[in-house]
Amino acid sequence: MKAEDLLKQAMSEQKLSDEARERILSGALKSVPENAPEANKKPFFNLLLIRRLALGACACLVLIVAVHVMSTIFSGDKKEADSSAKEDAVSAVNEEVKTPSVATSPLNIEGDATPNKNDSAPKGENRFYMIRDGSVVSVLPKSESASFESLSDSWFEPVEEYIEDLNVPASYILYEISRENGTIHAILIPCEPDILSEKKAEDYKDCELLEISGEPAVIPSGAISLILERDPASGEYRIISAEKKN
Amino acid sequence: MNPSRLQQEDNVRRILQQYGDLLYRMSLSIVGNSADAEDMVQDTLVTWLSETPDFPDEAHEKQWLVKVVRNNSLMLIRKRENRDRILSEQAKVSVGRDADYGILDVLYTLPDKYKAVLLLFYVEEYSVEEIATVLKKSVSAVKMRLKRGREMLSERYREKEHEG
Numbered sequence: 001m002k003a004e005d006l007l008k009q010a011m012s013e014q015k016l017s018d019e020a021r022e023r024i025l026s027g028a029l030k031s032v033p034e035n036a037p038e039a040n041k042k043p044f045f046n047l048l049l050i051r052r053l054a055l056g057a058c059a060c061l062v063l064i065v066a067v068h069v070m071s072t073i074f075s076g077d078k079k080e081a082d083s084s085a086k087e088d089a090v091s092a093v094n095e096e097v098k099t100p101s102v103a104t105s106p107l108n109i110e111g112d113a114t115p116n117k118n119d120s121a122p123k124g125e126n127r128f129y130m131i132r133d134g135s136v137v138s139v140l141p142k143s144e145s146a147s148f149e150s151l152s153d154s155w156f157e158p159v160e161e162y163i164e165d166l167n168v169p170a171s172y173i174l175y176e177i178s179r180e181n182g183t184i185h186a187i188l189i190p191c192e193p194d195i196l197s198e199k200k201a202e203d204y205k206d207c208e209l210l211e212i213s214g215e216p217a218v219i220p221s222g223a224i225s226l227i228l229e230r231d232p233a234s235g236e237y238r239i240i241s242a243e244k245k246n
Numbered sequence: 247m248n249p250s251r252l253q254q255e256d257n258v259r260r261i262l263q264q265y266g267d268l269l270y271r272m273s274l275s276i277v278g279n280s281a282d283a284e285d286m287v288q289d290t291l292v293t294w295l296s297e298t299p300d301f302p303d304e305a306h307e308k309q310w311l312v313k314v315v316r317n318n319s320l321m322l323i324r325k326r327e328n329r330d331r332i333l334s335e336q337a338k339v340s341v342g343r344d345a346d347y348g349i350l351d352v353l354y355t356l357p358d359k360y361k362a363v364l365l366l367f368y369v370e371e372y373s374v375e376e377i378a379t380v381l382k383k384s385v386s387a388v389k390m391r392l393k394r395g396r397e398m399l400s401e402r403y404r405e406k407e408h409e410g
Contacts, residue, residue: 002400003349003352003396003399003400003403003404004364004368004396004399004400005368006349006403007349007350007353007364007368007369007399008368008369010349010350011271011275011350011353011365011368011369012369014267014270014271014274014280014350015267015270016262016266016267016270016284016287020270020280020284021262021266023284023288024262024266024284024287024288024291025255025258025259025262025291027288028258028288028291028292028295029251029254029255029258029295031288031292031295032254032292032295032296034250034251034254
């Protein structure tokens with residue numbers, strides 16, 4: 001018989017007895033006050049909320065009045081400044097007509113009229129992927145994302161194995177994953193309460209290897225940077241480098 | 247007894263009827279003994295009574311209950327200072343069991359993430375998609391855990407048999 005069949009058989013026999021059910025029932029009821037549900041229901045329009053709203057409205061009113069007074073006082077100066085600015089703008093436009101446009105960025109050296117997008121676009125193969133609720137969200141077009149997602153099992157497994165081999169009870173979060181020159185770079189950050197709180201990951205109390213979303217940021221100390229490479233023979237990924245940030 | 251108390255009692259009875267065994271097994275697979283598993287079920291019901299969460303359907307209710315009993319059980323395990331001591335206690339408990347329960351002793355030695363997936367798939371007969379929803383994991387992660395958990399269970403059970 002297979003181990004999983006034995007497991008099913010043995011576990012199916014594990015049931016709560018009638019006595020245990022009664023014990024649990026009475027224990028649970030004793031632990032909770034009779035009016036607990038009502039006590040927990042907070043009225044939406046409570047006194048504190050109304051006071052805070054009123055205070056906020058007063059603050060807004062004071063701010064509006066102050067801005068109005070200031071704008072009235074300085075309106076005379078502004079008119080003078082406007083007329084001066086208009087004169088400057090006209091002279092600048094005239095100057096521009098005389099001089100042809102010249103590219104200033106080295107990456108736009110041929111004087112291309114299109115704006116230089118290199119600052120915001122992914123550079124080369126160094127692409128950033130986010131992982132949200134287990135599915136890969138990419139900054140790249142969908143086709144790229146899909147091909148990366150199909151690899152997920154092959155890279156996720158060795159990363160998980162690595163974490164298990166560390167034998168650290170409080171484990172790591174898979175924080176960032178990227179692909180560069182055919183290798184996969186994974187960054188794992190320690191799963192600590194303050195990080196979980198920062199990432200609003202309060203559901204993940206068990207601190208297994210988690211997949212959460214995150215912006216590329218300063219990597220905290222204790223983070224592990226892994227590089228995985230595909231083994232041409234088996235087609236599977238294996239870890240070729242692991243570095244811990246102190 | 248006032249009407250709200252009666253209502254609370256009815257609710258607890260319904261939950262115990264519908265999910266009692268599931269919650270007990272889930273906790274048992276983590277804490278390894280029936281007394282603690284029963285306590286974890288009770289704690290879960292206390293949380294349910296205190297928070298009185300409003301669920302759109304039964305699936306969400308089940309998901310919430312599984313999550314809470316699992317977290318409670320994991321927290322109990324972590325609260326104990328020495329995990330090795332717990333394992334030795336589990337071993338002592340298993341000595342008195344019937345030989346057929348050897349597989350459960352093997353289950354207790356697996357990492358928690360595999361226990362939950364194996365239990366929900368093989369014992370509670372959930373689909374991979376349902377497990378993914380309950381545990382808030384991707385389908386591929388559940389499949390992977392199922393595969394590795396199954397392999398680990400078989401391997402360790404074989405080793406145990408050879409030793410026996």
